[in-house]
Amino acid sequence: MKALSQRRRHPLAAVALLLLGLLVTGGLYAVAGNVNEAKAQTTNFSAQDIEEGEKLFVANCATCHGIGAVGAPQGAHGNQAGPALIGVGAAAVDFQVGTGRMPMQMSGPQAQAKPNQFSEEQTMQLAAYVASLGAGPAIPEEDLLDVAKGDPAAGGEIFRVNCAMCHNASAAGGALTRGKFAPALAGVSEAHIYEAMATGPQNMPVFSDANISPEEKRDVIAFLKTIEEQGSPGGFSLGSLGPVSEGLLMWTAGLGIVIAFTIWLTQRSS
Amino acid sequence: MSASTDTYVPKTRVGRITNFVDTRVGGSSIVKEFGRKIFPDHWSFMFGEVALYSFVILLLSGTFLTFFFDPSMAETHYDGVYVPLKGVEMSVAYQSTLDISFEIRGGLFMRQLHHWSALMFVASVSFHMLRVFFTGAFRRPRELNWVVGCVLLILALAAGFTGYSLPDDLLSGNGLRIIDGVIKGIPLVGTYISLLLFGGEFPGTDIVGRLYVLHILLVPALILLMIAVHLFMVVVHKHTQYPGPGRSESNVVGFPIGPVYAAKAGGFFFVVFGILAVIAANFQILAIWDYGPYDPSPVSAGTQPDWYIGWVDGALRLMPGVGEFVIFGRTISLNVLLPALAPAGLLFTLMFAWPWIERWVTKDHREHHILDRPRNAPFRTGIGVAGIVFYSVMWAAASSDLIATHFHVSLNDVTYWLRALFFLGPILGFIVTRRICLALQRKDREIALHGRETGRIVRLPHGEFIEVHEPLNDYKLYRLVNFESPEVLPAQPNKAGHIKRSEKLRGSLSRFFFEDRVAPVTRAELEAAHSHHAEVEAPAEKAEVSGR
Numbered sequence A: 001m002k003a004l005s006q007r008r009r010h011p012l013a014a015v016a017l018l019l020l021g022l023l024v025t026g027g028l029y030a031v032a033g034n035v036n037e038a039k040a041q042t043t044n045f046s047a048q049d050i051e052e053g054e055k056l057f058v059a060n061c062a063t064c065h066g067i068g069a070v071g072a073p074q075g076a077h078g079n080q081a082g083p084a085l086i087g088v089g090a091a092a093v094d095f096q097v098g099t100g101r102m103p104m105q106m107s108g109p110q111a112q113a114k115p116n117q118f119s120e121e122q123t124m125q126l127a128a129y130v131a132s133l134g135a136g137p138a139i140p141e142e143d144l145l146d147v148a149k150g151d152p153a154a155g156g157e158i159f160r161v162n163c164a165m166c167h168n169a170s171a172a173g174g175a176l177t178r179g180k181f182a183p184a185l186a187g188v189s190e191a192h193i194y195e196a197m198a199t200g201p202q203n204m205p206v207f208s209d210a211n212i213s214p215e216e217k218r219d220v221i222a223f224l225k226t227i228e229e230q231g232s233p234g235g236f237s238l239g240s241l242g243p244v245s246e247g248l249l250m251w252t253a254g255l256g257i258v259i260a261f262t263i264w265l266t267q268r269s270s
Numbered sequence B: 001m002s003a004s005t006d007t008y009v010p011k012t013r014v015g016r017i018t019n020f021v022d023t024r025v026g027g028s029s030i031v032k033e034f035g036r037k038i039f040p041d042h043w044s045f046m047f048g049e050v051a052l053y054s055f056v057i058l059l060l061s062g063t064f065l066t067f068f069f070d071p072s073m074a075e076t077h078y079d080g081v082y083v084p085l086k087g088v089e090m091s092v093a094y095q096s097t098l099d100i101s102f103e104i105r106g107g108l109f110m111r112q113l114h115h116w117s118a119l120m121f122v123a124s125v126s127f128h129m130l131r132v133f134f135t136g137a138f139r140r141p142r143e144l145n146w147v148v149g150c151v152l153l154i155l156a157l158a159a160g161f162t163g164y165s166l167p168d169d170l171l172s173g174n175g176l177r178i179i180d181g182v183i184k185g186i187p188l189v190g191t192y193i194s195l196l197l198f199g200g201e202f203p204g205t206d207i208v209g210r211l212y213v214l215h216i217l218l219v220p221a222l223i224l225l226m227i228a229v230h231l232f233m234v235v236v237h238k239h240t241q242y243p244g245p246g247r248s249e250s251n252v253v254g255f256p257i258g259p260v261y262a263a264k265a266g267g268f269f270f271v272v273f274g275i276l277a278v279i280a281a282n283f284q285i286l287a288i289w290d291y292g293p294y295d296p297s298p299v300s301a302g303t304q305p306d307w308y309i310g311w312v313d314g315a316l317r318l319m320p321g322v323g324e325f326v327i328f329g330r331t332i333s334l335n336v337l338l339p340a341l342a343p344a345g346l347l348f349t350l351m352f353a354w355p356w357i358e359r360w361v362t363k364d365h366r367e368h369h370i371l372d373r374p375r376n377a378p379f380r381t382g383i384g385v386a387g388i389v390f391y392s393v394m395w396a397a398a399s400s401d402l403i404a405t406h407f408h409v410s411l412n413d414v415t416y417w418l419r420a421l422f423f424l425g426p427i428l429g430f431i432v433t434r435r436i437c438l439a440l441q442r443k444d445r446e447i448a449l450h451g452r453e454t455g456r457i458v459r460l461p462h463g464e465f466i467e468v469h470e471p472l473n474d475y476k477l478y479r480l481v482n483f484e485s486p487e488v489l490p491a492q493p494n495k496a497g498h499i500k501r502s503e504k505l506r507g508s509l510s511r512f513f514f515e516d517r518v519a520p521v522t523r524a525e526l527e528a529a530h531s532h533h534a535e536v537e538a539p540a541e542k543a544e545v546s547g548r
């Protein structure tokens, strides 16, 4: 002990400490990474799914994402380049294709959700193909999407801390910079909510299993579904946009009706 | 009821009781005095009343809320009926607001009624103020009442803000955090003031209790006092009126307060109450259960204050991130302090001082009981619109994020545009409004001199086509010709023969305001125009008529 405290000011002490620190964080990171991957390979796709998926991919996605999903350089075929999809996982494909964001229709600040272009089976095949290229988050199992098993109150707290700054505390959506936006979350399926958290589409960060565990993700889903189903106890919610829509109602309808009455009341004499 | 009480002998028991009270309180003379006050009828005169009635509704619904609200910041775990918050840690204040919403019978309605009335209160006060401004009702002898009005407006904002912060939900906490930031931005003493106000490091444990005292005691008491002073002065000064035949600076034409007007006013209270009740019963407001309990770490997207504080929030959003620097190891945050205080300071200073500014520029010290039609005071109307534009730009900036998402434009672009409009908007507003006013005045002049275009085209015997203009009746004519139009009053030397700097400034302001003016039609002009018309119209009677 004494020796250690005497060497405390040795010139190399700082280096040694730094090395130690790096080793510990690196090690922890590797462990955490393994935790993340733990759920990656739970779904098994058949070889035929993968084959069908590859055909669909070449026909619909390769223009942007490249053959073999290795990514395409900017401007190839006059389209906006898509990133490489190796390791994004089946969950990313299920989310992007399932919500209609992919294949991307027009370049803009962010890929827009639109009606789904593929059948459920085709979506699964595409997911199978991309998953076969490298390990990534898998499509969540039914058990993790079961709202009845989630705790909406705990989910609410997680949501307010992690999601409300972009999606608004009542999940009504919000603006990001340069035309990007976090969408309103009513009507999004349980699986897509889970996958959005697991894969972090576009400008949304990834919430890995180390950050928000699968059970906590289920709580978040339970929260979102609960507030969606309960509606608004106080009457029309005016889009849950808060004070802006309330003020707008007061200045238009509220004052408008009052003005109508004042004109009516003072009409006789003039 | 008779005022000569000594000769009056009541016959019934009710009569005896009322007579007993009356001879001691003097009620009948008060009724007589007030009942004979005259209140002119114009719809725009009724917004002071709307403000008054909303305030009464605020007092009633607020009293109900105080029975159940507990302004404590003590920690507790929710154990009520609202499932998505079960077991969540929160303050007692937030919990009691949830209980009012979900467990007290009629509580949610009362909360919503209270909040909607607050929005209506400030909206009607603002509308009332704009009416007073644009018609020039603040001129002598009513300048002091205008000042009392400005104080009322500030008190109304204070009432709203202190109330908004009470439920201790995420939204109100975010708002308080902004206030905390502004306070901390005050050089040298800011941090200490913040520590004192919040009773420790933000959010502290005291602020809700303190705001509660302000909200239910001090601010309403001051408002009541000021309303009393305000209405007393309205009675003393008598109400203003729009120009019209038989209306002069020394009379008021309208209904006596009692009984017709009092009945109407009483009915109108219930109209306002009814409108607010329908809104409160059907539209959700401040859904605190959506926002969750306050916790300093999360900030929600779309965080906005109520509409009447929005413009200050907007100014903060517009400010670019410059102006923060360090002197002697202390950080001066002008980037927060400047937008939070400067625009509001400018607007309120101009508002308070406007009656005197206008008097100084026009050198008009006379009493005015006849109102201006806004078009007949182009400079004032222009200034007023410039102020509205300035306010509205900041107001819009407070919802820049919603503008971006709902109109699918970039948030950055919205901010850049609004920054430009912040400076250019008021100038453009002034120029355009003044032009419109002058154009309307010219049109009025045209109509007064040559009558209204009828659309009837007439061919004269020698072949010329003319349109028949119908002369106005006297009532309408009076409205168009009877106004004052101040003229440029160049800088005047004082007794010693000097022209002082301030006088020069006044002179150039006068030129700026009144250089472009449309003179009212004079009697001579009117007569000349009419005799000319008589010549044209006489043969027109016999001419053949084509078209309609």
Ligand code: HEM
Residues within 6 Å of the ligand: B044, B045, B046, B047, B048, B049, B051, B052, B055, B125, B126, B128, B129, B132, B137, B138, B142, B145, B146, B147, B148, B149, B150, B151, B152, B153, B156, B223, B227, B230, B234, B238, B239, B240, B241
């Ligand atoms: C709590 C808020 C207020 C209440 C309850 C209130 C109430 C009233 C009432 C009932 C009248 C007579 C009717 C009318 O002209 O509308 C009046 C007149 C007046 N108010 Fe207010 N007012 C308030 C705020 C203000 C504000 C913010 C201003 C201006 C800064 C203002 C300036 C005036 C003036 C100058 C008059 C005399 C108008 C005239 O005779 O034409 N008031 N007020």
